[in-house]
Amino acid sequence: MTDSTLTTTTAPAGPPAPPARTDGRLRTYARLGKLDVYDYYLGTFIALSAVVPLAGALTGRTAALFGVFLVGQVLLLMAMTAFDDVTGFRDGSDITNYGPDHPLRNVRRKPLVAGTLTVPEALRFAWTCAVLAAALFAVTALLAPHRPAWTAIGLVVLWAVTLQYSYGVKLSYHGFQEVYLVALGFALVVLPYGMVTGRATGFLLVQAVLFGFGPLMFGVYSNTNDVDGDRAVGRPTVAALVSERGNARFIGALSLAEFLTIAAASATGIAPRWFVLLMLPASLLRLRQYLLGFRSGDIMRARRTGFAVHRLGVVLMCVANPLAAALA
Template structure:
């Protein structure tokens, strides 16, 4: 995702009038606006589900319904977030810079406003429509929940409000919070449905929620590295934009190490089973490969793509861990 700020640039030239689209084409354009193909945040639901369903017994149907409704709510909420993000990125010109002819590796069709296939009013109507539907489904999730500890109810409300502030409204990511935001969002998407299904938050699930949040962070920081010129031009304070190339490389290296140390510490302290570290080793080694691709060979976009593979592999391994615990104790 790409966001930006409104403070330092002139307004972009008026976009061309969007061409007439068939119903199918329009659906595809809105799917691009909502980045529906980037499904990585949605995978956290399945980590929590794997920890809940094997022990759910007679309440398995209700638990499955809760997770299903929550999944639909988060899809709509994140589509709203990314649509608002595109509106802001188009208005301040950063998306035009980052997806222009100087960046041929970025597909301009993923930015319908820049490509001229949607107008800003159309994008805003889509974003607010998704946001309203997400609010209704989050309320339905709470109604379905067999447990409603206060932190989960408050968490659902905060999730809805704060998600929409990523690059709209308060614009949290314009104030230096983007990297922290990405981890916190992933963390919430794992722990909230688990808490509503079980009434608690175990140490092992907390660790998995943090690791899940690292996934989007660790392809987001490579995106920021690629987009550094556009972000600097509009004053967007990502770490890549605020530091030197070497400083940014060290920052991403420290994040990669912190992720592995989180896994190792959980295993060493008994929060996670002893076999969690070797189970997660394939993802840890692929994370190392991602770093080397980005900062040894200099192929940032390939490293970014590798980040998606690391995240998805990590999800599969954490689901496996939860199922192993459920069936072997």
């Protein structure tokens, strides 16, 4: 990637002209909450696939728990992304990243930049989603057949910290973005499982880490594409802090670390011996993602491939859990 530069004779580009309000309000708010990016919601199904083989674990009550937790996390993440858009609009980074110099980014996905929503409307939406998420997390806790302290604390921390991603204390503006993405995915897998079973197995913890790697590994490609806007507002992603070569090495190291996590879990017996082979299609697709981004130079296509890797990995882990129970 090359940085966009301005000469003394070139006026900085402003935000794109607002389009006519042709979309329905529900669709506009769905775009604000990024409801079409459902990848974090898939962690619930990994936990569910680990619960189903356990005798007597899946009852009407626990099924309701999974359902309520899923809706709660959808609302919470919609609040998070809405707050993120408000911050990105206010500091100008979204105007830079979705402006005319970046035609591959769909400005309609940013209703504030596109002019289809105002900041007060976005904030009302975000806080409404956050309050409803808190209420549903409370219901989830009441439905839980097991209530170890770490799950109760985890629900509170999950709600509070998620809202601070780029709003409030703005964690992602203080160098915690990459760690945050993995931790969020980890929590969304272990919390529902812990509330149903009262524990977390080593194999499930490995899967939770791998699930968190999914959003991280399309997030770092987004950061690579958005480096100009992030540097302009002082958002310290790794891509914004290091050179292009350093960023490529960092993402390569993350890709390798993901595979080594799988391999080490299989080698040590934390995961079944065949787990590394089962996950191999996702690992090979991860390699293709890296080559697309840093050999072919197609960062946005590599980012899209990251979604495919994540979704394939979820499917394979959902297969692994009942298979491990059947072969035990």
